[in-house]
Amino acid sequence: MPIYEYQSFKSQNGCNQCLKGFEIFQGIHEDPLSTCPFCGNKIKKVISWCRSAISETPQEQRFVENRVKEYEKAGLWSHAAELADKHSDKTKDKNLQMRALDNYQKAGYNSDSLAKHIK
Ligand SMILES: [Zn+2]
Structure with missing residues (x-):
């Protein structure tokens, strides 16, 4: 649409x-x-x-966000980052993209290798 x-x-x-x-x-x-x-x-x-062909329901979005939050709480930064990354790729969600970056950094990835994620 x-x-x-x-x-x-x-x-x-x-x-x-x-x-x-x-x-x-x-x-x-x-x-x-x-x-x-x-x-x-x-x-x-x-x-x-x-809009990107894949649209998703608010429920799905909330589910992913909660999942990311849980990973963050558990200190599973790379899990949180990957999920947020994959998801923001799909939905073009800027907030989630930044969150993925944040979590990648916490997971110990260096920011140079992350530059490709910032578009
Ligand atoms: Zn008007």
């Missing part, structure tokens, strides 16, 4: 949503929005892209 990002046409006009920009799911055959659905202000399309 493509996600479109819209932003207020003029930076001084608009509501909280369109001034800083908002994302909206739209079907491929739907016409692009020209006015803000929140305030009716004129908006322009900023970006459109397809």
Whole structure:
């Protein structure tokens, strides 16, 4: 499902949503929005892209996060790092990516070899 990002046409006009920009799911055959659905202000399309094919439910995400947390609590840094790494690769979750890095470092990996993880 493509996600479109819209932003207020003029930076001084608009509501909280369109001034800083908002994302909206739209079907491929739907016409692009020209006015803000929140305030009716004129908006322009900023970006459109397809989210990574793998989307996951909040439950799955929570499960992984809890798992990572458990590993961290147990001091299993490399386990936590690998799980967070693999998962953030899949979901493009920046927070998780940083967390993976953090855990890799705690696990004793040196940060040079980790540079490839930062994109
Ligand atoms: Zn608006």
